[in-house]
Amino acid sequence: MSAFKSVCKRELRAFFASPLAYVFIGVYLLLSGLATWNIARFFDTARVDLDPLFQFQPWFLAILAPAIGMRLWSEDLKSRSSDIYFTAPVPLIKIHLAKAVAGLTVLIAALAATLPYWIVVSYLGAPDHGLIALNYLHLILISALFLIISMTFSAVTRQQVVALVLGVTVNLILLVAGLNIVTDIAGNLPARLLTGWLDSFGLFSLLTNAQRGVLRLSDPLIYLSLMALFCIAGVTLLDARRRPGHPVWRSWTGATLAILFLGFPAMRATLDLTIGQVRIDVTGYQLNTLSPGARALAASVEEPIDLTLFYSEDIGAEYPNIRAHADRVEALLNAFAVASNGNIRTQTINPAPFSSGEDLAITQGISAVPTEGIDPLYFGLSGRNLVDDLKAIPFLAPEQDHRLEFEVARMISQLDSVTRSRLGILSDIPALDGAITGNQRSAIQRAIEDQYQVSWLTGDMYSLPDGLEAIIIAQPEHLSTYTLYLLDQYLLSGGNLIVLADPEPVMHQTRQVAEPLRNWMTGWGLTLTSDIVADESLGLPVTVQSASGNRTVSQPIFPAPGPSLFDREDFLTANLRQPINFGAAGYLVFNDNDAVSLSPLVSTSETPALISADARRNVSLTPTTARNVMQPHEGAITLAARLSGSFPSFFTAAPQPDLPDDPVLARLAASELNSNTGFISQGQQANILFIPDTDILFDAFYINPQDGTTIADNRAFLMTAIDQFAGNPELARLRARPPAIRPMTRVTELRNEAETLYLAEQTAIEDRLFELEAEIETTSQTDNVRLQTEYLEAREALRDLQRQFRQRIDGLEAWLRWWTIWFPALLAFLLSATIRLWVRRFAR
Numbered sequence: 001m002s003a004f005k006s007v008c009k010r011e012l013r014a015f016f017a018s019p020l021a022y023v024f025i026g027v028y029l030l031l032s033g034l035a036t037w038n039i040a041r042f043f044d045t046a047r048v049d050l051d052p053l054f055q056f057q058p059w060f061l062a063i064l065a066p067a068i069g070m071r072l073w074s075e076d077l078k079s080r081s082s083d084i085y086f087t088a089p090v091p092l093i094k095i096h097l098a099k100a101v102a103g104l105t106v107l108i109a110a111l112a113a114t115l116p117y118w119i120v121v122s123y124l125g126a127p128d129h130g131l132i133a134l135n136y137l138h139l140i141l142i143s144a145l146f147l148i149i150s151m152t153f154s155a156v157t158r159q160q161v162v163a164l165v166l167g168v169t170v171n172l173i174l175l176v177a178g179l180n181i182v183t184d185i186a187g188n189l190p191a192r193l194l195t196g197w198l199d200s201f202g203l204f205s206l207l208t209n210a211q212r213g214v215l216r217l218s219d220p221l222i223y224l225s226l227m228a229l230f231c232i233a234g235v236t237l238l239d240a241r242r243r244p245g246h247p248v249w250r251s252w253t254g255a256t257l258a259i260l261f262l263g264f265p266a267m268r269a270t271l272d273l274t275i276g277q278v279r280i281d282v283t284g285y286q287l288n289t290l291s292p293g294a295r296a297l298a299a300s301v302e303e304p305i306d307l308t309l310f311y312s313e314d315i316g317a318e319y320p321n322i323r324a325h326a327d328r329v330e331a332l333l334n335a336f337a338v339a340s341n342g343n344i345r346t347q348t349i350n351p352a353p354f355s356s357g358e359d360l361a362i363t364q365g366i367s368a369v370p371t372e373g374i375d376p377l378y379f380g381l382s383g384r385n386l387v388d389d390l391k392a393i394p395f396l397a398p399e400q401d402h403r404l405e406f407e408v409a410r411m412i413s414q415l416d417s418v419t420r421s422r423l424g425i426l427s428d429i430p431a432l433d434g435a436i437t438g439n440q441r442s443a444i445q446r447a448i449e450d451q452y453q454v455s456w457l458t459g460d461m462y463s464l465p466d467g468l469e470a471i472i473i474a475q476p477e478h479l480s481t482y483t484l485y486l487l488d489q490y491l492l493s494g495g496n497l498i499v500l501a502d503p504e505p506v507m508h509q510t511r512q513v514a515e516p517l518r519n520w521m522t523g524w525g526l527t528l529t530s531d532i533v534a535d536e537s538l539g540l541p542v543t544v545q546s547a548s549g550n551r552t553v554s555q556p557i558f559p560a561p562g563p564s565l566f567d568r569e570d571f572l573t574a575n576l577r578q579p580i581n582f583g584a585a586g587y588l589v590f591n592d593n594d595a596v597s598l599s600p601l602v603s604t605s606e607t608p609a610l611i612s613a614d615a616r617r618n619v620s621l622t623p624t625t626a627r628n629v630m631q632p633h634e635g636a637i638t639l640a641a642r643l644s645g646s647f648p649s650f651f652t653a654a655p656q657p658d659l660p661d662d663p664v665l666a667r668l669a670a671s672e673l674n675s676n677t678g679f680i681s682q683g684q685q686a687n688i689l690f691i692p693d694t695d696i697l698f699d700a701f702y703i704n705p706q707d708g709t710t711i712a713d714n715r716a717f718l719m720t721a722i723d724q725f726a727g728n729p730e731l732a733r734l735r736a737r738p739p740a741i742r743p744m745t746r747v748t749e750l751r752n753e754a755e756t757l758y759l760a761e762q763t764a765i766e767d768r769l770f771e772l773e774a775e776i777e778t779t780s781q782t783d784n785v786r787l788q789t790e791y792l793e794a795r796e797a798l799r800d801l802q803r804q805f806r807q808r809i810d811g812l813e814a815w816l817r818w819w820t821i822w823f824p825a826l827l828a829f830l831l832s833a834t835i836r837l838w839v840r841r842f843a844r
Contacts, residue, residue: 003090004098011102021106026825028064028110033821048125048742053117054135058175061143066167068106069150070160072099078158086242093235100148107143116820124744130282131213138210141223146171148227152234177202200265208327213283218276222268229260290335294409298339303386305415307333309348310361310378315371325398351378365392385415399709421726422467426457427474429508431697443699444715459483462657462672469726474500475694479514482657488650492683496725502694504532504584523650524643525593528692530613532584533637534630535559535604555623557584559604567601572721578713581702583695585639596645600638608637643688649681689721
């Protein structure tokens, strides 16, 4: 057997044939579990990622790895068994590495004992397995590094405690090197040089890459280089013990070691500048990689654009979500800069209180967000081009992570383009209203006006504005014959339309679809009936009042079809990742038309229903009444469609317009008429996006009013269509990047199962409560006592039902705690006790 195997087996026997390794693993699991569940509150994050576990591991390992490494040489030195190694004809490096492998085996066993967390998040949802695997790789590498560092000090002293303290100190220095708290302390030049040298040994940037899900080829090499450096140091010190007459500092080995330590910053910089540029994005959604559309947009930038990230790093460090999102923003900006071939320049400014950076942030439109402390948090992005145009994202909310790439790309597109595309809007609904300004506008209207020049059209027009790239028609109340003619001619000239018509609007009072618009649609082969669509399997949850208070039930007339019901081949819906929420959408009938083709973009499930106008007349469509009047429909129903082809003219000749009676207005109208082109009878290829619903435009249908987050892709759907029809098609491909936040879908399923399981029983109890309330008011006092008792019993039964649901969620959390903390830890302690008893019995 080789010396390497013999030494390694000896050390492994010392660890695992005694309680030492098992106690170590048990303590490690308890610390990790308590930090993950109690401090980071893993279950309360409602996300299936292991960041609550990984964020503490480097700090635990910085302390616990030396607890393993401290004895590997100090114990031998104290017992003088090290003389066997010093006198043996075996290279010390082989013995040193054998001991390191044995110690690393214990650390890997401890890390492997945390794998139940990986199983737990896989049970709770769909975690990012690539990101988790990368973090485990970094933990193994950092464990090996911390172990070798502690072994270096173990080779210096016979006292294990001294080796432990020195090892922990150096490990913590490597972790904090590069943090602002260290660099800020360095006030004078010598101190700054020292901290700059220490930064090159720092592990913070490597761990940040792991948290982002970026594997740089230089990162493993930096770990291995540091291991080699400290391994050489340890072997050099051991060689000095083997040869007492040759002190380290007098030998060429010592000089070489000093040169290696001093020259390590240059070597690391070389690695970063060469193979460090090769990066692999291991995240499932490729969150750190620019999408093809973003790369194309960045490469097309013609003149320099300066992007400035304002981030209060010291304050943001206190908020894990902000800190992680800031890392992602910086990585994304660097990716844009690289893809632009130098035309996009980035910088980061820390706007400290009462500094010029804070003044600059305020003047460039960055929001000062209040925090729990005295100073506000700045976390926004501004951009400026050569002609001094300024754009800003006041606050980069982590909740809007899935829109980050698009928002940055849109800013770049606006700064790179001198003029914006022009869009026409003909609308009589509040969600698209030119008379509404400022924050009173809907989110969709703000997005449109931020990106496009908008011409607001009316139902009585004599000409269309020049240069319209697309027109949105949203439930116009009135449409004159000549205006319809202008729109028809625009369509035939190759113009693109987005048409929204709603037979049963929920959010506004424009109840009727203009008759000319209905007639025009028939020429496309499209009929919008008066029926509305319902789908019980897709209904949005709504709150209704009941005897026990408010409760949540699904509303079938508010279907929310998800990506599985989208056309994944059409670029208008291919990139959408969240549902689209509709409100009482109309029922479309398409009649065969040789010139026009219809492609369903969004559909219901295979089991929808229809509610006729007669059935809903004088009826408030609550979830219960809607279910009572629904008529089943066979097959899926189209909720949004693309019409494409060469559209025929709705007119045989240009109609005569009705001129105003006022002579001045009549002359103005006549001058407008003169600007119109000749009659077009057969059109060019054009596209129409038709949506039989207008409620999808309103914020209430897709924006969470509490935090402003988008819960559906309504806005992304419409803006993608506008980008494709009127704007930058590259932007359309970025509208709906998958969110980085992965929810605990298992908990959501539990809630849905509980709602289904308890809904019938809860409804029966509540109906009985209503009956008892009515009887109590009409019965005698004697009967009241009995009825009140029954009433209280019914309310108690209802509370028990609600408690059962909460107990299921609490039970799930307790069960997960048991399998991730207590079971592995108790197993380790049990093995420790068993081995201890076995050793005692064997000794007797």
